[in-house]
Amino acid sequence: MKHSSSSRNDVLRQFESSLFASLDVARETAPNEALTALHSCAVVYLKSEPLSDDVLERSIDIVKRSWNALMEESVRSSYLCLVTTLAEVKWESLRDIISEKAITQRPQDSPMLCAAIHDELSYMDLSTTLRSIMADHPSRELFDYFLEMATRLTKKVEKMLPRILEQYVVVALKVKSPSEDVTGAYAETLQSLGLLLDEDTRLELVNKVMALTTSSQMLDMFCLFLIQSKDVSIMERCLKLTFCSERSAYLLCVGIANHSEDLEKLQTIRKEIKYNIECAVAKGLLLRGRQEGIEMIKELFGDLCRADEVGREKLCAQLCDLFDFDSAASDPRKCLFRTTFLWRQRIFNQLGASFVVAVSSANEAGRDVLMQLLPALLKSSENSPTVHQQFDEFLPVFRVALSNGNVIQPAVLTALPRFISGLPSDGVSPDDGQRIIKAVTRTLNAESTPMNIVLACLESLRLLAQRVNYNISETDIATVVGATTRALAHPKRIVRQKAAAIRNLWWVSILRYSILMFDNC
Secondary structure (H helix, E strand, O other): OHHHHHHHHHHHHHHHHHHHHHHHHHOOOOHHHHHHHHHHHHHHHHHOOOOOHHHHHHHHHHHHHHOOOOOOHHHHHHHHHHHHHHHHHOHHHHHHHHHHHOOOOOHHHHHHHHHHOOOHHHHHHHHHHHHHHHHHOOOHHHHHHHHHHHHHHHHHOHHHHHHHHHHHHHHHHHOOOOOHHHHHHHHHHHHHHHHOOOHHHHHHHHHHHHHHOOOHHHHHHHHHHHHOOOOHHHHHHHHOOOOOOHHHHHHHHHHHHHHOOOHHHHHHHHHHOOOOOHHHHHHHHHHOOOHHHHHHHHHHHHHHHHOOHHHHHHHHHHHHHHOOOOOOOOOHHHHOOOOOOOHHHHHHHHHHHHHHHHHHHOOHHHHHHHHHHHHHHHHOOOOOHHHHHHHHHHHHHHHHHHHOOOOOOHHHHHHHHHHHHHOOOOOOOHHHHHHHHHHHHHHHHOOOOOHHHHHHHHHHHHHHHHHOOOOOOHHHHHHHHHHHHHHOOOOOHHHHHHHHHHHHHHHHHHHHHHHHHHHHO
């Protein structure tokens, strides 16, 4: 093994000068690609033994010259990898660069400081500066770099994680008047750090964080971590705090409903709390498979149809949030919620069936209101291929959505190919086929339709041509051919290629229709 490693290093040394020289030349014609390759090569050579003075000097020069330079994402990623490698191989050299470059506490230095932290010593050396920058210039990007650093570091020194998390919590105490995005980003980062802890350590730190929660801002920033305790009594204490905001109350009630075994106590909370948390309770129950959850949702659909304009807008937003299981605040894996086997498929089936019944039984005004929920419901199915086979049950809903005289919702058009592919071979009636054709061709003929919607419409036409088992009218075929011909002028090649293929497919339908008419004569 040693002989193999030695031979590899010998080969690397042979090509060192020519390789770096070639990459320097390549920067003139392909700067980003060459820089990425240059950083990657420097990483490889820094890890080779013995480390040559030339490689070290070259790597130090690259790090110095690129410090704080504006970079593409791919280039920045390779550069930060180089910073980390240099820190691991020659910490003293990188420490000198940091002393020279990061004189003041500037937010633009943060990515490099995070990348430089690679062990306990470097963390002790740089973390105070890093925490000061986070407190004075909080941002989602900075929190992401911090999380990446903490995750990388704790893989090497696991015992450091509780200390890192506690010090990160102190940052929240120093942040002044954060925006909603900063509050959310901080909370999500703390949540991700919490997932790295074992259950006992997490609960111990939750109790420490509870003691520091003295304001609405603190609770909003800590809420996702507190929910990870899975302790109903802790969540109830948070809910009773006089400064508990509506958003935190909503999140806490999802957790309480999900983990509580006492449904009577849950009813008491619903009556006592000043906020409307029906959707939160329903969501928590739904995740764990309680029938009470779906019954509450059926009632909420009815409430939405009957609500006045102000109440309708708020309830609609809460119901859309109820359908979300992918964001950090709603992902049961990140929040450590209880779920059943195949929970996503079960929930979509239950929500979908209840929604179809609600739409079918509502009057026209009620249907218009309920259809505002459809994009959120369809989005909840995107990450679960198994639910597509239930799309045929959505036929009544899609009929309403596609018959709307206004512009069809983008989420409906995006989901339409999945809907059509989920239909049985005899599932497309002439009326439904015409409804789909009118909707997608109207969208294709519209000005400034986004490319992803254009591609979804074209795919819908392709699938429709394969699914219909009746003779499509000449008028409908001509409509499709006209819309796909228009799409041939699209600036993107992928759209033009697909449009040409779909147009040819429907030209065949015209020929088939003409032959059929000739035979009938």
